[in-house]
Amino acid sequence: MAKCSCAGGVKVVLPCSGSANVGQIANEAAKRLDIEGTAKFFCTAGLGGHVSGMVASVKGADKVLVLDGCPVGCARKCAEEAGISGFERVVVSELGIEKKHEFNIAEADIQKVVAQCRATLSASGAKKGAGCCG
Amino acid sequence: MKKLQVLGTGCPKCKKLAENAEAAAKALGIEYTLEKVTNISDIMKFGVMTTPALAVDGVVTSAGKVPSVDEIKSMMS
Numbered sequence: 001m002a003k004c005s006c007a008g009g010v011k012v013v014l015p016c017s018g019s020a021n022v023g024q025i026a027n028e029a030a031k032r033l034d035i036e037g038t039a040k041f042f043c044t045a046g047l048g049g050h051v052s053g054m055v056a057s058v059k060g061a062d063k064v065l066v067l068d069g070c071p072v073g074c075a076r077k078c079a080e081e082a083g084i085s086g087f088e089r090v091v092v093s094e095l096g097i098e099k100k101h102e103f104n105i106a107e108a109d110i111q112k113v114v115a116q117c118r119a120t121l122s123a124s125g126a127k128k129g130a131g132c133c134g
Numbered sequence: 135m136k137k138l139q140v141l142g143t144g145c146p147k148c149k150k151l152a153e154n155a156e157a158a159a160k161a162l163g164i165e166y167t168l169e170k171v172t173n174i175s176d177i178m179k180f181g182v183m184t185t186p187a188l189a190v191d192g193v194v195t196s197a198g199k200v201p202s203v204d205e206i207k208s209m210m211s
Contacts, residue, residue, distance in 0.1 A: 010184055010198055046181055052194040053181030060184055060198025 011039040011121055012058055014047065014075050014087075015067040022069030022092040022099045029092075029113040030067055038118055039065060048078035055082045065090065065121055067113070070099045088120050136166040136210055141177045141194075142186035144170075151186045151200045158206035 015030035016023050034041035040061075046054035058064055058079070064087035068075045071091060079087055093099045095116055097109050138155050142148030152170060159166040171177055180189060184198030188206065195201075195209040 012183075040183065042183060043181075051181040052189075053187065053197065054183070056187060056194040056197035057181070057183040060187075060196060 010061045011063040011065065012042045012061045013039040013065045013067055013117065014042050014044045014058070014079060016069045016075040017044060018069050018074060020069060020099050020101050021103060021105050022097060024069075024103055025092050025097065025105050025109050025113055026067045026069045026075075028105065028110050029117060032110070032114050033117055039063075039121060044075050044078050047082045047084070050082060055084075058082070058084055063088065063121060063124055065117060067092070067117060069093065088124050090116050090120055136164055137189075137191050138166050138168045139171050139189040139192075140168065140186060141171045141180060141182055141189065141197075143172050143174065143177075145186070147200050148186040151188055154200065154203050155188055155206055157203045158210060161203065162207055162210060164210065 013030045013033050015026035017027040030041045033039045042058055043054055047058060064084060066075045066079050066087050066089045068091045070093040076089060092113055095112055136159060140148055140152045140155060156168060177185060180194050182194055182197050187197035188195050190209055
């Protein structure tokens with residue numbers, strides 16, 4: 001659902017959602033960050049595909065968190081290719097989670113990544129203004 | 135003829151964006167049409183996740199903010 005930015009402080013998270021445990025942990029963490037209202041889950045594939053609405057929406061955000069699964073950095077590269085700069089970044093495999101081509105992801109690992117994303121976004125701050133849509 | 139579309143549900147920022155877009159088109163002396171897209175389902179078809187947004191000839195050039203008249207002029211040229 002498109003959301004009015006009138007209150008400012010729009011934070012977005014771009015997970016790699018790749019085909020390994022770390023990619024799927026990133027995807028699940030992004031879902032939870034969106035559901036709890038910490039950051040809006042944006043479609044990294046749409047960014048990589050240069051969908052103009054997606055690219056413009058990310059460029060218009062106050063804070064962007066790139067959530068990569070591993071050092072290959074596909075989500076970071078998608079963001080950079082789309083002209084996004086000044087983003088924060090968390091890499092799942094740098095949090096002590098080994099990359100494997102399997103999809104049995106642990107709840108504890110998801111929670112660890114969510115916590116790191118919250119801390120990163122909180123530390124970076126974001127401006128928030130008065131809303132106009134009530 | 136430039137096709138300008140302001141995407142948003144009608145908040146003050148959406149109205150300001152429409153004003154700026156019209157001012158930019160007039161300053162450039164170009165012919166244009168201005169459409170206000172207020173239906174959320176139609177807005178989503180553009181891939182826009184934050185409003186207000188501006189599309190020029192079907193390409194979204196800004197979202198989640200109100201660009202200045204000068205910024206919109208550069209988006210149109």
